[in-house]
Amino acid sequence: MRDPLDADPLNVDTIRAGLAAAGFSEVETVDADLALPDAIAARQPDLIIIASESAARDTVEHVCVSTQHAPRPIVLFTDNDDAERIKAALTAGITAYIVDGLRAERVKTVLDVAYARFQLDQALRAELDATRLKLTERKLVERAKGLLMQARGLSEDEAYKRLRTMAMERGLKLIDAAQRVIDVMG
Amino acid sequence: MPSRPSPDKPRRPALAADAVGHGADAPPASQRRRRAPTTAAGTSVMTLVDPAVRAGAWAAGSDAPEKPEVRIGFIPLTDCASVVMAAALGLDRKHGIRITPTREASWAGVRDKLVNGELDAAHVLYGLVYGVQLGIGGPRKDMAVLMNLNHNGQAISLSAKLADKGVRDGASLRAYMTREPRQYTFAQTFPTGTHAMWLYYWLAANGIDPLREARAITVPPPQMVTNMRVGHMDGFCAGEPWHARAIADRIGFTAETTQGIWRDHPEKTLGTTAEFVQRYPNTARAMVAAVLEASRFIDASASNRRRTAETIAAPSYVDTDTDLILDRMLGRYANGLGRTWDDPEAMRFHGDGEANYPYLSDGMWFLTQHKRWGLLKEHPDYLAVARKVNRIDVYRQAAAAAQVALPASDFRTAKLMDGVVWDASRDPKAYADGFAIRA
Numbered sequence: 001m002r003d004p005l006d007a008d009p010l011n012v013d014t015i016r017a018g019l020a021a022a023g024f025s026e027v028e029t030v031d032a033d034l035a036l037p038d039a040i041a042a043r044q045p046d047l048i049i050i051a052s053e054s055a056a057r058d059t060v061e062h063v064c065v066s067t068q069h070a071p072r073p074i075v076l077f078t079d080n081d082d083a084e085r086i087k088a089a090l091t092a093g094i095t096a097y098i099v100d101g102l103r104a105e106r107v108k109t110v111l112d113v114a115y116a117r118f119q120l121d122q123a124l125r126a127e128l129d130a131t132r133l134k135l136t137e138r139k140l141v142e143r144a145k146g147l148l149m150q151a152r153g154l155s156e157d158e159a160y161k162r163l164r165t166m167a168m169e170r171g172l173k174l175i176d177a178a179q180r181v182i183d184v185m186g
Numbered sequence: 187m188p189s190r191p192s193p194d195k196p197r198r199p200a201l202a203a204d205a206v207g208h209g210a211d212a213p214p215a216s217q218r219r220r221r222a223p224t225t226a227a228g229t230s231v232m233t234l235v236d237p238a239v240r241a242g243a244w245a246a247g248s249d250a251p252e253k254p255e256v257r258i259g260f261i262p263l264t265d266c267a268s269v270v271m272a273a274a275l276g277l278d279r280k281h282g283i284r285i286t287p288t289r290e291a292s293w294a295g296v297r298d299k300l301v302n303g304e305l306d307a308a309h310v311l312y313g314l315v316y317g318v319q320l321g322i323g324g325p326r327k328d329m330a331v332l333m334n335l336n337h338n339g340q341a342i343s344l345s346a347k348l349a350d351k352g353v354r355d356g357a358s359l360r361a362y363m364t365r366e367p368r369q370y371t372f373a374q375t376f377p378t379g380t381h382a383m384w385l386y387y388w389l390a391a392n393g394i395d396p397l398r399e400a401r402a403i404t405v406p407p408p409q410m411v412t413n414m415r416v417g418h419m420d421g422f423c424a425g426e427p428w429h430a431r432a433i434a435d436r437i438g439f440t441a442e443t444t445q446g447i448w449r450d451h452p453e454k455t456l457g458t459t460a461e462f463v464q465r466y467p468n469t470a471r472a473m474v475a476a477v478l479e480a481s482r483f484i485d486a487s488a489s490n491r492r493r494t495a496e497t498i499a500a501p502s503y504v505d506t507d508t509d510l511i512l513d514r515m516l517g518r519y520a521n522g523l524g525r526t527w528d529d530p531e532a533m534r535f536h537g538d539g540e541a542n543y544p545y546l547s548d549g550m551w552f553l554t555q556h557k558r559w560g561l562l563k564e565h566p567d568y569l570a571v572a573r574k575v576n577r578i579d580v581y582r583q584a585a586a587a588a589q590v591a592l593p594a595s596d597f598r599t600a601k602l603m604d605g606v607v608w609d610a611s612r613d614p615k616a617y618a619d620g621f622a623i624r625a
Contacts, residue, residue: 033405033413033418034373034405053291054291055291055292058294059403059404059406061292061323061324061376061404065323065324065378065561
């Protein structure tokens with residue numbers, strides 16, 4: 001990815017060579033301009049590479065947001081090979097690896113690390129989302145139970161059974177049944 | 187701590203004027219209830235500060251900044267002025283810190299550097315901070331809005347080609363798009379940012395669905411001008427001086443100013459992470475106090491604005507001609523099609539603190555628009571998120587240190603260009619879902 005206003009900050013040829021050595025056969029250089037979202041949609045790349053200090057990063061950001069649910073790894077390259085910055089970026093959970101972009105032999109390592117990191121992040125994020133969802137579910141069910149107990153004078157156990165029966169009879173998930181109870185009684 | 191010499195004076199007619207001029211409903215009763223402590227005129231400053239914060243900040247007997255040197259990122263735009271001037275005028279040292287303004291190339295870069303701590307704080311889009319708080323399309327991290335940096339002063343430009351077809355404003359754009367169906371492309375600067383929200387709001391208020399009837403994309407401001415010149419783009423929303431530049435380069439005209447969309451809208455903030463505020467509360471307070479003083483300086487006179495424009499026009503900051511910055515900073519507008527006017531609602535940096543207060547309702551508004559345009563799938567807890575992000579506690583201490591008045595409420599109401607009233611004390615969910623045009 002190249003910022004059309006910038007004079008080759010990435011040393012594209014070096015990175016191309018590194019990518020080829022790493023076994024990436026289809027490498028394409030595109031301008032990060034208006035056509036970028038379409039280019040990404042059409043080609044579905046496995047990996048996007050951009051200079052970390054490029055203004056065009058915001059255009060890539062647009063693609064990230066519009067494909068929130070199918071993210072892809074983005075690798076940032078910079079001339080500044082600073083171990084602390086790499087570490088900081090990784091701790092922050094940024095799917096990026098910052099490295100000296102000018103040595104072809106390092107590109108493969110970088111890509112390997114970035115890709116592994118990306119997959120780990122995705123796994124963790126999925127796990128976190130699942131946990132969050134469960135927590136929300138439990139809160140909703142608790143609230144619905146509370147409402148039933150209060151309004152109908154039920155015990156906690158009875159309230160739960162009532163909720164479960166309601167869900168089964170109407171073919172709803174427990175959480176949806178709980179939501180309905182809250183909508184009506186809350 | 188110095189005690190504030192003047193009692194809490196009534197707000198600049200802002201709130202009152204909002205109610206009258208915009209025909210807004212009376213301020214919500216909740217405003218009075220929530221803000222009761224600050225309305226006690228002449229109350230000692232100490233009582234205005236949350237006791238827990240006070241204890242945290244001064245328990246050790248020192249309010250000296252824990253981190254005396256801070257790097258504050260900025261994007262080269264007119265509204266980075268107060269951050270730059272805080273350092274240029276030495277107002278930072280007055281509050282025991284030294285600010286190094288750091289020029290950044292992209293909002294994504296600003297975000298990453300805030301998140302990983304490479305920057306201590308930044309001149310940053312209001313909506314971006316909230317986007318990170320909720321993890322929209324990127325890393326999630328607890329963030330902090332320390333203060334609002336400016337009201338107003340952004341714009342929407344349309345291409346000279348559209349002008350040739352008789353398009354002048356939103357209504358004529360709507361009519362033209364109906365008459366000449368094709369793909370229309372409009373650009374903004376960051377998907378969760380302020381310009382995206384102003385652009386979408388303006389298009390929708392003119393009956394144009396920004397997601398279905400147009401192609402909305404993100405483009406760095408320097409590329410906007412280039413792309414519009416070659417005819418790839420029909421319009422864009424961004425900060426100044428890019429609209430003045432579009433006119434100077436004869437590639438477009440100003441179809442709307444953002445103050446025309448929402449008079450005195452929130453815009454850039456001084457943003458950082460919650461972690462930074464927790465670790466360096468005194469530094470956070472000192473940054474806000476220094477930038478508040480710089481904001482007051484800029485708004486104090488036309489000659490101060492001139493000096494500010496000259497300072498920020500330098501290559502290390504905005505890197506452009508002073509004149510391109512100054513005219514619109516002084517409210518002297520030309521739309522590029524022969525119309526000129528003096529805008530009393532041009533970019534404001536201070537407004538006696540009115541432009542700086544991190545109103546909860548301002549933060550909540552961006553969340554409603556994120557929901558409206560599908561960036562958020564579910565309704566967040568609007569108030570809870572805003573309370574967490576907008577650090578009114580820090581702001582108040584800083585305002586006391588810089589002797590800046592506080593408004594009577596953490597909420598303000600506004601009537602936007604389509605006549606819809608934003609009143610955060612009513613149901614924000616209903617507000618977000620209530621627009622006819624949305625995702």
